Amino acid sequence: MHKTKLVVTTMLLSACASMLPEEQQSKLNQWKGAHVNELTSSYGPPHKRRTLRDGSCIYTYSYNYPGKTPLTAQEFGYFYSYKCEVRFTLNSEGHVVSAALPFGSCKKYVIERPAVSADTSAAR
Numbered sequence: 001m002h003k004t005k006l007v008v009t010t011m012l013l014s015a016c017a018s019m020l021p022e023e024q025q026s027k028l029n030q031w032k033g034a035h036v037n038e039l040t041s042s043y044g045p046p047h048k049r050r051t052l053r054d055g056s057c058i059y060t061y062s063y064n065y066p067g068k069t070p071l072t073a074q075e076f077g078y079f080y081s082y083k084c085e086v087r088f089t090l091n092s093e094g095h096v097v098s099a100a101l102p103f104g105s106c107k108k109y110v111i112e113r114p115a116v117s118a119d120t121s122a123a124r
Contacts, residue, residue, distance in 0.1 A: 028099035030113040055092030
């Protein structure tokens with residue numbers, strides 16, 4: 001019985017985690033065109049950096065945080081860990097060309113791009 005509940009709970013959590021709210025993707029899309037310096041000033045250095053053959057890079061920011069299923073009066077809850085990754089693909093000139101959340105929702109770690117003044121954007 002407990003194994004069945006664990007399997008069902010895992011399936012439900014997986015289904016929920018794969019849903020990506022539009023507002024999160026919208027915030028990530030704001031980073032398109034941003035220079036790597038702007039990205040790292042908001043997110044910090046990436047946890048993982050992979051350079052591709054064409055000179056582009058993938059910056060990955062990973063976060064793990066614990067969770068727990070609800071308890072009932074008759075049984076113990078299950079502990080689990082959420083994995084959240086935010087990935088940015090940068091072209092060979094160091095500008096963001098795409099952003100994604102490969103594990104689904106990551107609201108806590110999606111940072112909105114700061115507004116860019118007209119003077120700063122003209123210099124680019």
